[in-house]
Amino acid sequence: MTTYDSKRVAHIHRELHDHLPSDSALRVKALESLLVEKGMLNRAAVDQWIELYTDEIGPKRGAQVVARAWSDPAYKKRLIGNATAAIDEFGFTGSATAHLRAVENTRDVHNLVVCTLCSCYPVSILGIAPSWYKANEYRARAVREPRSVLAEFGVSIGDEVEVRVWDSTAELRYMVIPERPAGTEGWDENRLAALVSRNSMIGTDRDLSPARKAPQR
Amino acid sequence: MTTYDSKRVAHIHRELHDHLPSDSALRVKALESLLVEKGMLNRAAVDQWIELYTDEIGPKRGAQVVARAWSDPAYKKRLIGNATAAIDEFGFTGSATAHLRAVENTRDVHNLVVCTLCSCYPVSILGIAPSWYKANEYRARAVREPRSVLAEFGVSIGDEVEVRVWDSTAELRYMVIPERPAGTEGWDENRLAALVSRNSMIGTDRDLSPARKAPQR
Amino acid sequence: MDGPHDLGGRQFFGPVTVDEPEEAFHSDWEARMWGIDQALSPVPGVNLDWWRHVRELIDPVDYLTRPYFDQWMQIEAALLIDSGVATIEEIVSGKAATASPDLEPPIGPEKVRAASKHVTRYDRADGPPPSFRVGANVRANAVGAPGHTRLPAYVRGRVGRIERFCGAHVFPDAHARGIDRAEPLYTVRFEAEELWPEARAADAKERRACVHLDLWESYLEPA
């Protein structure tokens, strides 16, 4: 049973700091060996989790959701009204998406998602969060200077556009519905989904026009 | 002329981070050589500054001030009323002591000095600040958990004693006048001064009894 | 807790690394650590908020410098030691020297797909009703909490407007101490000018911006 004792755990962390090897790979290798030996871990299950999130559970899921929202106004309404139920239509509910909210970009509004306190992310539809999302720089700056951060991603936001930042402080998770770009009239969902970058669903990408070069992932 | 441009300087710091060698001694050696070559520095003056602060300007000065305050009630009154003028009677005014304030420990009050924002310290009477005074741990903790910090210095403060922390946020500098210990009746100023530890004038030492073992400096 | 994790609005961090490879995992050990965290036998009493707090308690410099999944390793190590399941010597050596714990057996590979669809809800239907109405102005507490809390420093003492009531959700400050108690949760909108002094300047570069946070009722007072 864990103790919920902050001082005790802070002390354990200092002990670990003093005794663990510096190399992260060595740390993890020893932990894995120990857990297997203690009967607390099945290596094949670890392999399976990694495979699942490498091949299947990732931003392509979110892109499918966005493409349907672009194509089907009734679905978009359901997605904005109750995103958890709407992604369940695809069978995409899962880790960290029990309470999902979809926020929509428009000509006048740009949305940007961050977790300043840790690394909350809608894992079951976007997969493993990129490192920059979990890094000090993004967490510190996204809430205070979103336009400067977006500029580093190559996204320029006009003065007339309101930037809405969503700091994931509770168990709600946020996904951005980017604007459907011009020039995609009549495209089917698969073709549309190919335009939807991961970053556009976090808010660090905005213009998804088929004509643009080198989309930021 | 300096620019007062924060963003520019932050950028320069990142450049320095990327280009300077990791070893501090190498960094300082290169800086010294460059300044001498540019005619901005006299090495013998550097030697002289170091010598002065190694041999002469240090906590022994503060100890003399405290010993006189213990011996001469009129001096103590002047020290508490205007510490800058009172240390000037010894010729001790100088770096960082243009605005000095002396705060007195009593049976009911213990004073502790810190600078949470940088490393402000009454240099001309206490010399170079100890490393712990400038370290993250002391700066973070002294204002929030002074009794725990004092315990690490071996100083136990009873519940009946009020702890007054002084955070040096302006150009005022603070020195603590510790309590004169019992058993020192009739001692002259030199003998008294030998009891006064540096830490007692910062507030991380309290009991200066001649009988105690291993005073904390 | 006023810890190193509370990064929102801290100034002069450098540029964001935008040119990251697209792969989910950037090295084998990161993938292993992530997978271990999904697959290991649960340590009794550990929940998401206590797990987060254990991360927050990592030495502040380590928190800011050690790689992300390296911190996950340290969280799990600390939880194992805290619970008496492993010793620090075992963690360092990777070799068991004490008896195996009597825990729920670990998940096998055949159950991973089903587990990936598992959803943990944090709303509680029987939680208390909301005291604030949508559109009301609220001020976030000026003082934080000594332990785990989800009220970031950058909104403390600031006034925002209730944008939405989200239902009663498990209160993290209590949950991190093992208590499952719900409180009304709100999405609150704060204007940039309320949060950041430089946004008040006439020539502010960051114009027309706001930040939304999801905040529990006891973090808020009427304003």
Added chain:
Amino acid sequence: MDGPHDLGGRQFFGPVTVDEPEEAFHSDWEARMWGIDQALSPVPGVNLDWWRHVRELIDPVDYLTRPYFDQWMQIEAALLIDSGVATIEEIVSGKAATASPDLEPPIGPEKVRAASKHVTRYDRADGPPPSFRVGANVRANAVGAPGHTRLPAYVRGRVGRIERFCGAHVFPDAHARGIDRAEPLYTVRFEAEELWPEARAADAKERRACVHLDLWESYLEPA
């Protein structure tokens, strides 16, 4: 500025290193750096508050990890580059590649003793009179300042009591931009219970404590 330097009250830093050698300097390079800082030709426009702000602008992780006098080296290096007195290549190589600047010549060893007695005053006799009286309750601003400021985060939005008026002193927020303007300065006493949530608990370990800060008038409002 909400930077890494604003350390007061940040939790779970480790123990203080109390067993430090008594010598003033613990290594030769530290002594050299300290001496260089005393002895070098002043760079025009640099004052104490801007110098402090230049330290605050060091990369946050470097600020928390690089040795103290190493940071002094980086401050001086940044000021030399900022002023056009040296290039980064010169700083790294230690060899001059550009012309010597037209600055005040450096101090010689014969003048060091006199210089050590030099006092820089920050009070201004012609500054404005105080608006708050001793004993008055005041609340510190909830919002900080975008640049250099000496109002620590841990008192923002909190109520204290004016303990003493210290005269009008040079205002650091302006001084760090090169402006010598004075404002009334006060010593303000804050009770521990006002600052720290855990100090409010009935069984608080840290009892009967207060913190005094010296704060300028524009940091304060009546409470």
